[in-house]
Amino acid sequence: MHTLLSMSSLRVFVTALAIALLVTMGRVAPDQAEAARAFFVFGDSLVDNGNNNYLLTTARANSPPYGIDYPTHQPTGRFSNGLNLPDIISEKIGSEPTLPYLSPELTGQKLLVGANFASAGIGILNDTGIQFINIIRIWKQLELFQEYQRRLREHIGEAQAQRLVNNALVLITLGGNDFVNNYFLVPFSARSRQFSIPDYCRYLISEYRKILMRVYELGGRRVMVTGTGPLGCAPGELALRSRNGECASELQQAAIIFNPELAQLIQQLNIELRADVFVSANAFQMNMDFINNPQAFGFATSKVACCGQGPYNGIGQCKPLSNLCPNRSIYAFWDAFHPSERANRLIVEQIMTGSTNYMNPMNLTTLLAMHSNH
Numbered sequence: 001m002h003t004l005l006s007m008s009s010l011r012v013f014v015t016a017l018a019i020a021l022l023v024t025m026g027r028v029a030p031d032q033a034e035a036a037r038a039f040f041v042f043g044d045s046l047v048d049n050g051n052n053n054y055l056l057t058t059a060r061a062n063s064p065p066y067g068i069d070y071p072t073h074q075p076t077g078r079f080s081n082g083l084n085l086p087d088i089i090s091e092k093i094g095s096e097p098t099l100p101y102l103s104p105e106l107t108g109q110k111l112l113v114g115a116n117f118a119s120a121g122i123g124i125l126n127d128t129g130i131q132f133i134n135i136i137r138i139w140k141q142l143e144l145f146q147e148y149q150r151r152l153r154e155h156i157g158e159a160q161a162q163r164l165v166n167n168a169l170v171l172i173t174l175g176g177n178d179f180v181n182n183y184f185l186v187p188f189s190a191r192s193r194q195f196s197i198p199d200y201c202r203y204l205i206s207e208y209r210k211i212l213m214r215v216y217e218l219g220g221r222r223v224m225v226t227g228t229g230p231l232g233c234a235p236g237e238l239a240l241r242s243r244n245g246e247c248a249s250e251l252q253q254a255a256i257i258f259n260p261e262l263a264q265l266i267q268q269l270n271i272e273l274r275a276d277v278f279v280s281a282n283a284f285q286m287n288m289d290f291i292n293n294p295q296a297f298g299f300a301t302s303k304v305a306c307c308g309q310g311p312y313n314g315i316g317q318c319k320p321l322s323n324l325c326p327n328r329s330i331y332a333f334w335d336a337f338h339p340s341e342r343a344n345r346l347i348v349e350q351i352m353t354g355s356t357n358y359m360n361p362m363n364l365t366t367l368l369a370m371h372s373n374h
């Protein structure tokens with residue numbers, strides 16, 4: 001009885017959703033027919049799609065089984081079994097995936113698609129990820145964005161280039177490494193001796209403000225900012241810090257302080273700029289949903305990584321000789337720190353259509369529809 005009722009209401013809901021989607025897509029389509037929207041990506045390994053493969057660094061995803069579910073079934077530098085967040089967002093906005101900025105293929109018409117400047121290992125702070133040696137820190141990513149814009153202007157002229165950048169979607173994903181690969185990297189790290197967690201979060205936010213204002217100065221007008229995920233729940237942290245499989249509390253606590261402050265910063269910036277330039281994505285909650293209740297989302301586990309070794313497959317890197325789970329789509333985590341493609345898809349679903357609990361002040365569907373009238 002219960003099941004039947006919920007099944008039929010589910011069907012009504014799904015039908016309503018399908019209609020809503022059709023209506024929305026119908027509205028967006030003419031704009032996209034003119035030109036697909038450009039997409040620019042900044043940040044760390046959650047969104048790097050291959051830049052680090054061009055650099056001398058250990059922060060790389062360039063050996064199998066990375067990429068095992070990618071269309072080419074080859075590693076590409078993405079920290080995923082298949083697609084990563086930006087790939088799936090590109091798919092949703094009807095664009096081809098962006099190329100890594102360092103790719104030699106990024107010339108001519110390809111420039112119009114946008115570019116991905118992200119580099120695994122980096123953070124908000126310049127001293128985050130120093131152990132990875134040669135990575136593209138965020139300020140350097142923004143310099144490269146300027147260089148990109150010079151190249152774009154040569155290709156399509158000043159006015160068109162400006163329009164492309166202003167209309168583009170921008171994604172920026174930063175912050176996790178400032179905890180995992182800086183403050184909490186070793187006991188008594190320099191930053192942990194300098195700051196309490198609340199003070200460190202305040203410092204990160206003040207530095208993040210400068211970064212976001214620079215993105216605005218460089219022409220970003222639809223900028224989606226993701227906070228950190230639930231850092232203490234990653235298999236890599238469970239392996240190091242958890243007794244019974246519970247999420248590591250000090251990292252969780254840090255994320256719980258940092259993320260709301262970031263959301264508040266974004267609200268503040270929009271007030272100052274008198275426009276909804278920035279949108280905050282509550283990546284913490286998006287991840288917690290399936291971490292707390294993996295079965296409800298079709299996962300067998302949210303604790304054990306698909307690829308790795310040691311407890312929770314959370315020790316060391318994912319390498320050719322690591323344990324590899326037989327079915328990647330029933331694991332929330334692909335490696336010790338990064339979601340599987342299927343988990344990435346769940347996250348992007350919330351990014352596209354989530355309520356204000358997940359996307360503030362609006363989800364991506366609304367953001368893109370709103371501006372397509374210009």
Ligand SMILES: *[C@@H]1O[C@H](CO)[C@@H](O)[C@H](O)[C@H]1NC(C)=O
Pocket residue numbers: 126139140207
């Ligand atoms: C980080 O580096 C950039 C240049 O690479 C510099 O402009 C900025 O002031 C540095 N930030 C801090 C807090 O030192």
Ligand SMILES: *[C@@H]1O[C@H](CO)[C@@H](O)[C@H](O)[C@H]1NC(C)=O
Pocket residue numbers: 298327328329330
């Ligand atoms: C993996 O699991 C999913 C979900 O349970 C299932 O639909 C799919 O068929 C499985 N794939 C393989 C190769 O077993």
Ligand SMILES: *[C@@H]1O[C@H](CO)[C@@H](O)[C@H](O)[C@H]1NC(C)=O
Pocket residue numbers: 352353354355356361362363365366
């Ligand atoms: C997307 O956001 C809009 C505006 O906030 C909201 O009306 C809509 O319900 C959201 N989409 C879904 C599927 O919740």
